Amino acid sequence: xxxxxxxxxxxxxxxxxxxxxxxxxxxxxxxxxxxxxxxxxxxxxxxxxxxxxxxxxxxxxxxxxxxxxxxxxxxxxxxxxxxxxxxxxxxxxxxxxxxxxxxxxx
Amino acid sequence: xxxxxxxxxxxxxxxxxxxxxxxxxxxxxxxxxxxxxxxxxxxxxxxxxxxxxxxxxxxxxxxxxxxxxxxxxxxxxxxxxxxxxxxxxxxxxxxxxxxxxxxxxxxxxxxxx
Numbered sequence: 001x002x003x004x005x006x007x008x009x010x011x012x013x014x015x016x017x018x019x020x021x022x023x024x025x026x027x028x029x030x031x032x033x034x035x036x037x038x039x040x041x042x043x044x045x046x047x048x049x050x051x052x053x054x055x056x057x058x059x060x061x062x063x064x065x066x067x068x069x070x071x072x073x074x075x076x077x078x079x080x081x082x083x084x085x086x087x088x089x090x091x092x093x094x095x096x097x098x099x100x101x102x103x104x105x106x
Numbered sequence: 107x108x109x110x111x112x113x114x115x116x117x118x119x120x121x122x123x124x125x126x127x128x129x130x131x132x133x134x135x136x137x138x139x140x141x142x143x144x145x146x147x148x149x150x151x152x153x154x155x156x157x158x159x160x161x162x163x164x165x166x167x168x169x170x171x172x173x174x175x176x177x178x179x180x181x182x183x184x185x186x187x188x189x190x191x192x193x194x195x196x197x198x199x200x201x202x203x204x205x206x207x208x209x210x211x212x213x214x215x216x217x218x219x
Binding site for chain 1: 196207210
């Protein structure tokens, strides 16, 4: 059973606008979440993380929100063409979502 | 070299072949991982090694055989694979297992014919 779900396989956004990626998880015992970014022909790279006891973590243009039960969101503001990639949400026990492909239009 | 490297980057093999994937990390990490990424599916964790000991095997068929001779090297030995095993195989490392952020290699694109 998939413990981490990213239900939106793709997202297209205009450059300069906000990208919002969602991640749902099933296990309320998860206490730490990570987001990875993956370009074609490369392995995923760590992007940002959040502890379950925090409701927000910011790093530059990237913000992770943890304000709803069993739900996370990654915000990219403003979106840039170089942000076009696949974004994975991951939880402890090494569960990864299926990924969301973000395309930023110039 | 720095980071996590994987060789070969691309591999085509027949179902009766035996081949090996190699991963090397230059980060001084203690944990290493093998993942499988099939199209439009979540990353699947295959094996976890901590200090050269296998700590997790996620019900992976025996036609996949991992080997960790030291904390810097990880191999995945392949034999009698099936076409559905065609996928991107990613190696990763982290300082410790579980919560720590992982550093991924570029992957090996495997095609089984």
